[in-house]
Each structure stands twice: as structure tokens, then as C-alpha cells.
Amino acid sequence: MSNNKRKGISKKLRFEIFKRDRFTCQYCSRMAPDVVLNVDHIIPIKKGGDNSILNLITSCDECNNGKSDIMLTDRQEVQKQQEQLKALAERREQLEFMLEWRKELNNLTDYEIKIVENEIRNYTDTFTLSQTGRNRIKVLIQEFSLNPVLESIGIAFTKYYNETDKEHTWNFAFDKIGGICYNKRGIQNNPAYSLFS
16 A cells, blocks of 8 residues: 555646646646636656646546436535535636736747837837737737747848938837748748749
């Protein structure tokens, strides 16, 4: 018999597992808040498993516990109601986790937009991004990720921006960033693809 004792999984570790697995049961692909999620051991504690992040996985209640068709006694009905209350509390906590996760993602996006603004300032500090400009950059980052956007800024402002006609060429260069991102992705996906095709 194993000497391993079950240790509780901390709230922080549960949150990290849920984030990693995108709040989705890894067995049936159902997502919170439609189902209550658990953090499950891949190798059970009784068989030598531990609480390491590599041994933990997100699963829903049904996948974790299995279904039962047994008729319930009065005591079992009370237990079932208690379990439902516990499941509601768990669902609420998971919603809070998801809100915190979304907040972290928004903070990361804001940070990436600041990086983009700083990159543009490397070429010109005459103009700053409007809210519309920030929204356009946000969409580009979501579609292409940060590094391709930064590379495209370098290409656009080197090629199209000049100090003699700052306002016109700044807008022109900024408008070219998205197209350059698309072209760069086309070249990566198909080396025969041409910037001029």
C-alpha cells in the first residue's frame, strides 16, 4: 500500500491548471460555467501520483466521478442537495477564476499595446496612438501575435514614413502595418508567395 497521503490542491494551483486547460474538461471538452470543473490526478495519489502540475488535469464532475443510476434514499437525497450546493459554490468560484483570467489577459494586451507604441516612437515621437489606433493594434496582436506586428511596424515606418511630410506619411505607414502582417504570414505559409502577388 502506498505511503502517499492526499494533500489538498491550493486555490492558486487549481487556477493555474484551469488556465492551462482553458477552463475545459480534458475528457469531454465541456467548459465552465456550463459544468463544474475539478482538478483531477492523472496518476492517482494511491498509486504514487502527486500534486505536480504535470500530474494534474481539468475534468468535469461527470468525467471525474462517473454517473450513477442508483435510486436515492432520503439521506442520499439530502446528500445530493448538499453536493448541488457545493457544486454551485464551486461554479461561482470558477466564474471568479475566469474573470480574473480575463483581467490578466486584458492587462497583458494593454502591456503589448504599450510595447507597440514604444516601437512606433523609435521611428517618430510626433504622434501617439488614438483609441481607434490602439483598437486596431489590439486586433492585429490577437490575429498575428506581438512579434510579427513589431516587425511589420519596422518595415512600414522604415519604408513609408519620412520627416518631410510627417502627418501624411505617419498615417500611411500606420495603415500599412496590417497588410505587411498578412503578407509576412503568406510568405511563411507558402515560400512561393510574393509580397507583390
